[in-house]
Amino acid sequence: NAGVTQTPKFQVLKTGQSMTLQCAQDMNHEYMSWYRQDPGMGLRLIHYSVGAGITDQGEVPNGYNVSRSTTEDFPLRLLSAAPSQTSVYFCASSSGLGYNEQFFGPGTRLTVL
């Protein structure tokens, strides 16, 4: 199993550009989530999904869109990049919430100029 994969590993954008961060898992997990990690802030939830076709907002959803058309894939779209979105982005999956091990992708380091 590849686990949770994320692409790209690094990305530099200019302000106003759009892009999609890809996340895929091969463990048939229902729950997937996107986090951003900033110095001193810890992991903050952007969006999450409890199954194909179901998504919900997390703590910091503004400026980001998600969709979940399949169990395996959960892409994160930046609509119009801003310098405040410079961060490291992690995708995670698990069988469910609560007492279920969380599996994280390797992260994407995004810089917005």
Next chain:
Amino acid sequence: KNEVEQSPQNLTAQEGEFITINCSYSVGISALHWLQQHPGGGIVSLFMLSSGKKKHGRLIATINIQEKHSSLHITASHPRDSAVYICAAASGNTPLVFGKGTRLSVIA
């Protein structure tokens, strides 16, 4: 919403020392997760616990449900233990709430 606090924020230890990292939360939980992140690296799950104690090698995690507190202990610390340790609280069907992490540096 659950509030998760970790202490200390930063910790420097000499190789061989016994280390304790603390995590407290404000609302009853179904599980407490401990995660590890090496510098520049990904995040891996160390423990999930809902009661008592779990041990894996030199790492021990304990939880006191009544006091809403968990600890992560590292015995005979080693420089390869240098990492950020993160606790996260799970409550029912709501997303995990994460602490801000404890940065541990173990010096040889």
